[in-house]
């Protein structure tokens with residue numbers, strides 16, 4: 278399953294019946310709750326990493342990405358918008374970018 282495929286499923290499901298769709302139920306709760314779930318899943322991923330539980334890192338990462346894609350959908354952001362932002366950064370070292378952000382002196 279690619280991110281683009283999962284995003285398409287989310288877009289197709291978001292207007293469905295919240296009684297039969299987790300995606301629709303999540304959207305019915307609104308942006309703040311979607312954002313809160315992203316935070317919760319991120320924390321669960323961090324905990325799994327600290328515990329060194331490889332299977333849990335994979336599972337929690339999948340939950341995190343799924344909930345992040347729902348947040349993007351709610352905000353009208355497609356995976357291509359994010360990959361375009363990443364593409365712009367290609368070849369620029371993160372350290373270089375960070376150094377250029379600093380005030381002179």
Ligand SMILES: N=c1c2ncn([C@@H]3O[C@H](COP(=O)(O)OP(=O)(O)OP(=O)(O)O)[C@@H](O)[C@H]3O)c2ncn1[C@@H]1O[C@H](COP(=O)(O)O)[C@@H](O)[C@H]1O
Nearest residue numbers: 283286287290297298299300301302303314317339340343
């Ligand atoms: N990939 C996923 C996916 N990953 C995780 N989840 C759900 O996300 C929830 C994770 O939340 P938690 O672990 O915090 O459990 P919870 O306490 O029950 O969650 P909340 O009630 O707090 O939201 C679980 O209910 C999982 O089943 C997902 N639900 C759906 N999908 C995809 O979306 C498709 C459409 O799903 P429906 O909209 O439910 O038909 C599915 O076929 C899948 O492809």
